[in-house]
Amino acid sequence: MVCRGCCCGTKKKRPGVDHKGQLERLSGLEDHEGRQVPVRVSKCLGICFKANVVVVQPSAQGRAGGGRPVWLGEFTEDRLIDDLDDWIFEGGPGIAPVPESLEPHLTSKNAKKPKKSKLRKKAKAKKKAADADRAKRKDEARPGGKKDKKKKKAKKAKKSATAKKADKKAKK
Template identity: 40%
Template sequence: MALPERDILLCRDCCCGTTKKHPDVDHSTQRDEIEALDDPAGRRGPRVRVRVVDCLDECDRSNVVLVRDFTWNPNGRRPKDFWLGGVLSGAATDAVVEWVREGGPVPASLQRHLFRGKRG
């Protein structure tokens, strides 16, 4: 199987995805919408793999989504990592979903969510 074009890591542990820290966020819908992108074979569009992970060690920026884009490097060895923090609204989640499906540069609506992650 070919590498995915994009790999999405959705943080869900102590801070991200919990009503304890963000009681007004619909975490279940956010997870469902991002998981719906999972299509490693590329049958519905780009090859996307979605993984829900325990912790990305960026708790002060919850909810965190890491988009690893392999399309920027034709050799496919090292993806470009896009760290998105504070993804707490339906509009932000929708923007992530649309961007992953369409590709291209990070849309203006997500620019304020970008940050440099500790792991990359």
């Protein structure tokens, strides 16, 4: 089964991958008896952060041998299709072990998107605070900035108060 829905199989999620060519190659795979391996296309398998997802179903003999579906994520390189072809030719899940080259791509339907580390979050918050502080200092330092405007306003208010006092004295 090959995911080709919302994210998988799109240039938006995985640019630089020949998705159509990859699907054609997967559709051309044969097992050790020369039978074409059926390839079903799914709209979404739900683990979009691992796009391009391929699920390898065991054959009847593989299932009898304890084989279960094997989920492979980030399936974007042509060499992976060659390795998958060799594995299926050897019998696939339940008969032949997963090749070492495919092991880093093993995932599951219940895979969870990895959470960002707390350190990364703290560093991001610290950077944001520093940027805000830098912007505040820059704004205060330039003519016409907030601090400059406040000073002018206070000076004007002081002059106005002094002028009012002078007017009162002049009237007396």
